[in-house]
Amino acid sequence: MEKNEVRDDRLFELEDEFTELIKNKKFKEAKTLIEDLNEVDIAELIDKLDPTTGTVIFRMLGKDVAADVFANFDTEQQQEIMKASTAQEIKEIMDELYFDDLVDMLEEMPSNVVNSILKYSLPEERTLINQFLKYPEYSAGSIMTIEYVSLKKEMTVKESFAKIKREGIDKETIYTLYVTDDYRRLIGILSLRELIVAPESAKIIDLMKSDVVYAGTHDDQEYVAGLFKRYGFEAIPVVDNEKRIVGIITYDDIMDIMEEEATEDFQVMAAITPTEEPYLDSSVIFLAKHRILWLMILMISSTITQRIIQGYETYLYSVAGLSTFIPMLMDTGGNSGSQSSTLVIRGLATGDIKPHDWFKVVWKEFRVSVLVGIALSIVSYFKIIYVDRMPESIAMTVSCTLIIAVMTAKVVGGLLPIAAHKLKLDPAIMASPLITTIADATTLVAYFFFAQQIIG
Amino acid sequence: MEKNEVRDDRLFELEDEFTELIKNKKFKEAKTLIEDLNEVDIAELIDKLDPTTGTVIFRMLGKDVAADVFANFDTEQQQEIMKASTAQEIKEIMDELYFDDLVDMLEEMPSNVVNSILKYSLPEERTLINQFLKYPEYSAGSIMTIEYVSLKKEMTVKESFAKIKREGIDKETIYTLYVTDDYRRLIGILSLRELIVAPESAKIIDLMKSDVVYAGTHDDQEYVAGLFKRYGFEAIPVVDNEKRIVGIITYDDIMDIMEEEATEDFQVMAAITPTEEPYLDSSVIFLAKHRILWLMILMISSTITQRIIQGYETYLYSVAGLSTFIPMLMDTGGNSGSQSSTLVIRGLATGDIKPHDWFKVVWKEFRVSVLVGIALSIVSYFKIIYVDRMPESIAMTVSCTLIIAVMTAKVVGGLLPIAAHKLKLDPAIMASPLITTIADATTLVAYFFFAQQIIG
Numbered sequence: 001m002e003k004n005e006v007r008d009d010r011l012f013e014l015e016d017e018f019t020e021l022i023k024n025k026k027f028k029e030a031k032t033l034i035e036d037l038n039e040v041d042i043a044e045l046i047d048k049l050d051p052t053t054g055t056v057i058f059r060m061l062g063k064d065v066a067a068d069v070f071a072n073f074d075t076e077q078q079q080e081i082m083k084a085s086t087a088q089e090i091k092e093i094m095d096e097l098y099f100d101d102l103v104d105m106l107e108e109m110p111s112n113v114v115n116s117i118l119k120y121s122l123p124e125e126r127t128l129i130n131q132f133l134k135y136p137e138y139s140a141g142s143i144m145t146i147e148y149v150s151l152k153k154e155m156t157v158k159e160s161f162a163k164i165k166r167e168g169i170d171k172e173t174i175y176t177l178y179v180t181d182d183y184r185r186l187i188g189i190l191s192l193r194e195l196i197v198a199p200e201s202a203k204i205i206d207l208m209k210s211d212v213v214y215a216g217t218h219d220d221q222e223y224v225a226g227l228f229k230r231y232g233f234e235a236i237p238v239v240d241n242e243k244r245i246v247g248i249i250t251y252d253d254i255m256d257i258m259e260e261e262a263t264e265d266f267q268v269m270a271a272i273t274p275t276e277e278p279y280l281d282s283s284v285i286f287l288a289k290h291r292i293l294w295l296m297i298l299m300i301s302s303t304i305t306q307r308i309i310q311g312y313e314t315y316l317y318s319v320a321g322l323s324t325f326i327p328m329l330m331d332t333g334g335n336s337g338s339q340s341s342t343l344v345i346r347g348l349a350t351g352d353i354k355p356h357d358w359f360k361v362v363w364k365e366f367r368v369s370v371l372v373g374i375a376l377s378i379v380s381y382f383k384i385i386y387v388d389r390m391p392e393s394i395a396m397t398v399s400c401t402l403i404i405a406v407m408t409a410k411v412v413g414g415l416l417p418i419a420a421h422k423l424k425l426d427p428a429i430m431a432s433p434l435i436t437t438i439a440d441a442t443t444l445v446a447y448f449f450f451a452q453q454i455i456g
Numbered sequence: 457m458e459k460n461e462v463r464d465d466r467l468f469e470l471e472d473e474f475t476e477l478i479k480n481k482k483f484k485e486a487k488t489l490i491e492d493l494n495e496v497d498i499a500e501l502i503d504k505l506d507p508t509t510g511t512v513i514f515r516m517l518g519k520d521v522a523a524d525v526f527a528n529f530d531t532e533q534q535q536e537i538m539k540a541s542t543a544q545e546i547k548e549i550m551d552e553l554y555f556d557d558l559v560d561m562l563e564e565m566p567s568n569v570v571n572s573i574l575k576y577s578l579p580e581e582r583t584l585i586n587q588f589l590k591y592p593e594y595s596a597g598s599i600m601t602i603e604y605v606s607l608k609k610e611m612t613v614k615e616s617f618a619k620i621k622r623e624g625i626d627k628e629t630i631y632t633l634y635v636t637d638d639y640r641r642l643i644g645i646l647s648l649r650e651l652i653v654a655p656e657s658a659k660i661i662d663l664m665k666s667d668v669v670y671a672g673t674h675d676d677q678e679y680v681a682g683l684f685k686r687y688g689f690e691a692i693p694v695v696d697n698e699k700r701i702v703g704i705i706t707y708d709d710i711m712d713i714m715e716e717e718a719t720e721d722f723q724v725m726a727a728i729t730p731t732e733e734p735y736l737d738s739s740v741i742f743l744a745k746h747r748i749l750w751l752m753i754l755m756i757s758s759t760i761t762q763r764i765i766q767g768y769e770t771y772l773y774s775v776a777g778l779s780t781f782i783p784m785l786m787d788t789g790g791n792s793g794s795q796s797s798t799l800v801i802r803g804l805a806t807g808d809i810k811p812h813d814w815f816k817v818v819w820k821e822f823r824v825s826v827l828v829g830i831a832l833s834i835v836s837y838f839k840i841i842y843v844d845r846m847p848e849s850i851a852m853t854v855s856c857t858l859i860i861a862v863m864t865a866k867v868v869g870g871l872l873p874i875a876a877h878k879l880k881l882d883p884a885i886m887a888s889p890l891i892t893t894i895a896d897a898t899t900l901v902a903y904f905f906f907a908q909q910i911i912g
Contacts, residue, residue, distance in 0.1 A: 036667055040687050161652075169653045175631050175690075192648065196617075197625045211492055229715060231496050232708035234631075234690065251707050252688035255714065259685060262718040263802055269722075270798035270888070271791055278808040279799050280816060287820065288827040291795050295862075298791055299832060300839070302784030309780040317773040324765040327896050328758030330783055334790075335727055335754055335889045339747050342726035343735050346719055352734040360736060364743065371744040376755060383756070406751075432726070432888050433791045440783050 011041060018045055022053060031060040039065055043072030051080035059084075067096030075108040082109075082117060091120045098172050100145035100253065103132045140224050141217035143257065144238045144247030147172040150180045153187065153205040157198045164192070173250050176235045179208045184244040186212055186237055214239050217246060221257050226351060228254045265349060269342070269431035271298065298433050305440045312448045319455055321390050325398050326447070329405055332376065333443040334436035337409030340365050341435050344417045345427045358418045362411055369410035373403035397450045404446040409439040467497060474501055478509060487516040495521055499528030507536035515540075523552030531564040538565075538573060547576045554628050556601035556709065559588045596680050597673035599713065600694045600703030603628040606636045609643065609661040613654050620648070629706050632691045635664045640700040642668055642693055670695050673702060677713050682807055684710045721805060725798070725887035727754065750889065757893050764900045771904065775911055777846050781854050782903070785861055788832065789899040790892035793865030796821050797891050800873045801883045814874045818867055825866035829859035849911045853903070856910070860902040865895040 014033065021030040034042050042065065046054045054077050061069060070078065070093055082090060094102060094117070106114050106129065118126050128146070135141030149171050151160050160177070168174040177195065179188035188208030198207055214237045215224045227236055228251060238247045260276060267274040271294035277286065309316070309326075316323050344361060347353030353361065377399035384395035413435045417427035470489065477486040490498050498521065502510045510533050517525060526534065526549055538546060550558060550573070562570050562585065574582050584602070591597030605627050607616050616633070624630040633651065635644035644664030654663055670693045671680045683692055684707060694703045716732060723730040727750035733742065765772065765782075772779050800817055803809030809817065833855035840851035869891045873883035 036665075038667060038669065038687060165652055168649055174649050174652065193624055193630050196621055196630065209492075211494060213494065229711055231494060232711070234707070251690070251711070255685055255688070255707070255711065258711065258714055259806060263806065266722075266725075266798050266802045270795050272795050272799065279803045280809060280813060280820075284820060284823040284827065287824045288831075291792075291824070292828050292831055295788060295791055295795075295828065295832060296835060299784060299788050299836065302787055303839075303844075305783035306780045306844070309783070310777070313776065313779065316779060320769065321766070323769065323772060323779055324762045326782060327761035327765070327786055327900070328755060330786065331758055331790075331889075331892060331896065332751060332755050334787075334892070335751055336747075338888065339726050339728050339751075342722050343728065346722045347735045350715060350719065353736060357736060364736075364740060367740040368743045368747070371740065372748050372751065375744075375748055376751060379752060380755065388759075388762070432794065433787075436787060436790070440787065444783070 015045060015048070019048075022049060022057075027053075027056055027060065031057055035061060035065065039068035040072050043069045047074055047077055051077055052084075055081050055084045059089075063092070063096070067093060071097055071101040071105075075105075078105055079109060079113060082113060087120055090117060094121060098145050098147055099128075099132070099247075100143065100172070103129065103142075106133065135217060138221045139217065140215040140219045140221060140238045140249060141247070143221055143224075143253055144217075144249050145172050145253075146247050148176075148178055148235070148237070148245070148248040149174050150178045150184075150245065151190070151204050153179050153181070153203070153208065155204045156200065157195055157202045157204075157207070158200040160195055160204060161200075164195075172248065173235050176233070176248075178237055178245055178248070179204055180245055183242075186214060186239055186243055186245045188212060189237070191234075212237065214243075214245075215249070216240070222261050224249055225254050225258050225261060229258075230351075261349070265345065265428045268426055268428035269345065271295065271431075271433040294433065298437055301437050302440075304437075305444055308441060308444045308448070315448065315452070319394070319451065321394055322397075322451060322455075325394075326444070329398065329401055329443050329447055330436075330440050332402060333405035333409045333439035334432065336369070336372065336406040337413035337435035337439045338432035340368075340410045340413035341417055341431050344414050345431060348417060348421055348427050353418075355418055355421050358415065361414045361418060365410045365414035366407070369407040370403075372410070373406035376406060377402040393455045397447070397454045400450045400454070401443065401447040404450075405439065405443040408442045408446075409435065412438055471501060471504070475504075478505060478513075483509075483512055483516065487513055491517060491521065495524035496528050499525045503530055503533055507533055508540075511537050511540045515545075519548070519552070523549060527553055527557040527561075531561075534561055535565060535569060538569060543576055546573060550577060554601050554603055555584075555588070555703075556599060556628070559585060559598075562589065591673060594677045595673065596671040596675045596677060596694045596705060597703070599677055599680075599709055600673075600705050601628050601709075602703050604632075604634055604691070604693070604701070604704040605630050606634045606640075606701065607646070607660050609635050609637070609659070609664065611660045612656065613651055613658045613660075613663070614656040616651055616660060617656075620651075628704065629691050632689070632704075634693055634701055634704070635660055636701055639698075642670060642695055642699055642701045644668060645693070647690075668693065670699075670701075671705070672696075678717050678805075680705055681710050681714050681717060685714075686807075717805070721801065721884045724882055724884035725801065727751065727887075727889040754889050754893055758896075760893075761896045761900055764897060764904070768904045771908070775850070775907065777850055778853075778907060778911075781850075782900070785854065785857055785899050785903055786892075786896050788858060789861035789865045789895035790888065792825070792828065792862045793869035793891035793895045794888035796824075796866045796869030797873055797887050800870050801887060804873060804877055804883050809874075811874055811877050814871065817870045817874060821866045821870035822863070825863040826859075828866070829862035832862060833858040853906045853910045856906045857899060857903040860906075861895065861899040864898045864902075865891065868894055 018030055018033055021033065034045055046057055058081055118129065121129065147170060149164055149167055151163065164174050175192045177190045177192060178186060179190060181187050188210045189212050190204065190208045194207055213227055213231055215227065217238055217240055224236060235248045235250045237245050238249060240246050264274040273290040273293055275290055344353060380402055381395045381399045384390050384398060385392060416430035420427045420430045474486055474489055477489065490501055502513055514537055574585065577585065603626060605620055605623055607619065620630050631648045633646045633648060634642060635646060637643050644666045645668050646660065646664045650663055669683055669687055671683065673694055673696055680692060691704045691706045693701050694705060696702050720730040729746040729749055731746055800809060836858055837851045837855045840846050840854060841848060872886035876883045876886050
């Protein structure tokens with residue numbers, strides 16, 4: 001990682017220098033120091049200051065970068081700036097922000113702040129903002145933006161360029177162009193690259209592709225992310241029920257969403273109520289709340305294993321050494337099951353596994369579990385006899401249980417996520433903790449059964 | 457998901473129609489049916505045929521789409537086509553493929569096929585291919601491509617456009633332009649958008665941004681993905697030790713890598729030796745091999761819990777009901793620990809948590825675990841007394857153990873992934889299965905300790 005450290009180091013050095021200048025109230029020098037940076041880096045440096053000083057520096061930034069930096073601030077800093085700004089300044093920021101960033105900002109703010117900000121917007125803009133705020137969370141409508149370039153099919157390349165040159169500076173992307181009919185219905189797409197290499201007199205209708213991949217306003221963002229991954233597009237249009245284009249979603253927003261979706265799966269799979277709040281910013285109470293529900297459910301469902309052991313308690317006491325293998329058997333069953341459920345949950349998430357593949361999964365898991373179960377039981381058999389120096393009857397009991405435990409855990413672990421998917425539940429809940437709880441019970445029942453058969 | 461189903465349905469219908477035509481050997485009609493589709497969809501439809509028929513259809517496709525479709529085939533279909541093609545055809549495919557797709561294809565093929573393909577390339581191209589094949593796996597060099605547009609700082613906007621128009625069709629992206637000096641060193645970047653809205657006579661040096669974010673050829677792909685996520689770029693340049701630009705990486709390749717990296721983490725966290733092979737395409741032996749190693753290690757390390765129980769076996773027998781809570785305590789400890797380790801592993805992967813935050817993590821986990829531990833132990837206490845109708849001394853023992861089990865598991869679960877990161881190991885190995893094994897031992901020791909103190 002030689003090269004990267006170089007960049008990181010430079011940012012670190014810059015940060016020290018910047019903090020030093022701020023400390024000495026040399027705000028103008030501080031601003032000059034950072035204004036050539038990327039807006040993400042500028043926002044990070046300002047975010048680290050106290051909000052009031054941050055606002056001072058922000059208001060010194062040039063108009064051309066201010067909105068981009070603003071969009072990268074955290075909510076606290078954004079609110080501080082809104083409070084400190086004049087009506088004219090708020091209007092300027094709102095005009096410069098991309099529509100999706102504006103809506104994102106408003107979603108995070110208390111409603112009184114939202115109302116006071118909306119005062120500065122034009123009536124038609126206000127209507128549009130309110131409409132966007134109403135799209136369901138995690139829908140395509142809630143993440144799209146309205147700054148795209150649309151062309152008409154009868155336009156020439158030259159006319160199109162003139163339009164792009166005129167409007168392009170305010171658009172989120174100009175690299176994908178949308179061709180619409182007189183009713184604003186999407187009839188084709190075209191990349192700027194195709195436009196650039198085409199002769200000036202060519203018509204849009206002859207260059208555009210009419211097989212357009214699009215999303216509906218109410219489609220889930222995960223589905224939209226799937227389209228991006230499948231096709232590698234730079235932007236995807238969002239249409240309403242009449243196929244009229246209402247917005248676009250760009251790849252950079254989808255990258256964030258892909259990351260959020262993966263994080264959500266990780267959390268659900270670890271029996272955590274999911275949240276988008278970053279770990280270090282979360283309060284202790286908040287973190288505890290998100291963990292306790294599932295721990296409680298799983299703890300109470302352990303009553304099953306408790307009752308099974310209770311039923312065999314006297315028998316367990318009568319065979320020395322029998323109880324010592326319970327943790328190992330339970331862990332191995334649980335781990336085997338979570339291997340399978342994890343692969344299937346992930347496969348469903350990436351689209352590698354489709355729900356109608358359920359039988360293939362079960363059949364595969366069955367065969368894998370036979371192989372894995374036998375291998376583990378052979379090793380365990382010899383370990384118990386030659387390392388632990390216990391009777392062969394116990395070794396045989398443990399080995400037989402291992403095979404059944406691994407097989408049940410793997411088949412159930414492979415099947416449950418698909419079943420959850422079919423029941424429109426999140427497959428990720430069928431992960432390690434839940435599978436472990438199920439595997440525990442089967443493992444114990446099998447163990448006591450084999451023990452009574454083999455040891456007597 | 458109304459709108460999406462529409463598209464999926466159309467593809468399904470098309471597939472039926474296409475298969476029907478193929479069955480009746482109406483290859484020409486089949487080709488006409490699909491050639492207007494997106495190249496990803498065309499490749500998928502052809503991939504589903506047997507390789508020979510696939511090759512027939514492929515060779516009927518127009519030159520303009522053929523290479524794009526080819527890049528989307530699976531390895532088997534690519535090899536089949538290479539075998540069936542004439543020298544001239546192979547040369548054409550190679551010329552049309554983007555360099556990164558070409559290298560990807562060659563990496564997957566047996567070396568004799570690679571050699572016979574390389575025969576058709578020019579000597580300088582061959583040298584370059586060999587150089588690319590030598591970059592370490594998962595490095596920026598191994599995923600970059602060479603088709604970018606470079607400009608000189610003294611060029612005008614008009615001259616730059618002429619160059620883009622001339623070269624653009626063969627470039628992976630023309631939307632980010634790279635400014636280099638006479639030694640091919642990267643001195644600035646510029647977006648096509650900035651070029652389009654600028655006056656024709658403006659000079660590149662006045663438009664370009666010299667604060668360029670770049671990666672080194674040997675940087676890890678995960679680091680590069682981090683740059684994309686942080687800055688939202690469409691492409692990132694890759695430079696060598698002398699800061700000469702040698703390639704670029706585009707957002708669509710990074711999306712695949714983000715997904716692969718997340719999948720790898722999921723696998724490692726479920727105690728699976730990671731692989732990029734899709735689940736349904738993997739053989740049973742392959743799947744078993746990737747699961748058995750960790751199961752074996754974890755099974756053998758359970759010897760510790762086995763010995764702990766062995767040491768207390770007589771004591772365990774002497775208190776009725778004591779053994780029945782072992783599964784619940786172990787599972788709760790394991791689940792608590794994997795909640796913490798999952799959040800920290802994911803935080804490290806997304807960059808929300810930095811290794812130097814280790815103390816913050818420990819302190820947070822400590823406080824969360826106190827809250828969660830107390831809540832669980834109170835519920836468990838009353839459940840044991842009023843539902844299970846067991847003695848208060850057992851209830852108290854279980855409750856005290858729960859607090860210690862949750863606290864140890866959470867603090868250790870939070871700390872171990874960071875420790876692994878510092879030791880340059882993958883933090884993801886410190887996940888559920890390993891934490892469970894560690895939590896099991898502490899939980900049992902605490903359980904027997906409290907039992908002897910409280911019950912006697």
